[in-house]
Amino acid sequence: MNKEAIRQQIVDTANRRYATKKYDPHKHIDPADWQTILEAGRLSPSSFGYEPWKFILINSPQVKEDIRPFAWGVANSLNGADKLLLILARTDVTYDSDYVRGLVEGLHHHQFSPDSKASQSFKHFQERDMAINNDRERFDWASKQTYIAMANMMTAAAELDIDSCPLEGFNYQKMDDYLTTHGIIDPKHWRASVMVSFGYRDQPIKPKVRQPLGQIYEELN
Incomplete structure (x- = not known):
């Protein structure tokens, strides 16, 4: 496939993806x-x-019915989507956390120290550049990362002619309480970030209506 064909395929996929x-x-x-x-x-x-x-795939019919009362924006997906995915975000990612230590030592096989250059660089980034100083702010920062993963999954689905829908229409506190009460999450480490459904649409795709590129893009030269 030549470059022009690849460009066109990318645009076609973007148009194919539909909430x-x-x-x-x-x-x-x-x-x-x-x-x-x-x-x-x-x-x-x-x-x-x-x-x-x-990423938590919700297969249980009981869980789906349990969350329905406080997940108004998920109702259409509950009624027909083949896959309903809940994405959690961590609340405890800090330069000296057990989680980061586990990644550095267990996954990357590097020696970990909270005083290392890498650890202190991350500490500076979080506390000074991003002004992150509490669990809520750490969750918000982590939640932004989950949207990157969700977007990539939705694009991959569109490439495979599979439909999807990003879902924020639920009460976050009630969702976290439910997940905690049922032992699905430890709220010291996790909170609900976003949901996304996948399946095959039973409706036509409407042409996308977007602002012209000239209104949302500029160059600083």
């Missing part, structure tokens, strides 16, 4: 396609490479 409001409950995603979508999320970039996310 699906109505799914066909009788159509199911091929397991190999689903693993590819998950891999696109797993391989997503994150700040300092600390991957402050976790």
Whole structure:
């Protein structure tokens, strides 16, 4: 495929992706396609490479019914999407946290020290550049990373002719309380960040309406 064809494919995929409001409950995603979508999320970039996310696939009919009363924006997905994915964000990513130590030593096989140049660089970034000083601010920072992973999964799905919809329409406190009460999360480490559904639409794709590029893009020369 030449470069022009690749460019066109990228634009076609962007137009193909559509926030699906109505799914066909009788159509199911091929397991190999689903693993590819998950891999696109797993391989997503994150700040300092600390991957402050976790993906939870909600298969349980009981859990779906339990969250329905406080997840108004998820109702259409509950009624037909093949996959409903909850994405968590960490609240405890700090330069000296056990989580970061585990990544540095267990995954990257480097010696860890909170006094190392790398650790102190991350500390400076969080506390000075980003002004992150508490669990809520750390969660907000981590939550931004999860949206990168979600967007990559949605794009991968569109490449595979699979539909999706990003979902923020739920009560976050009630969701966190539910997940905590049922032992799904430890709130000292995790909170709900966003949800996303996948499946096959049972509605036509509407042409995208977006602002012209000239209104949202400029160059500083």
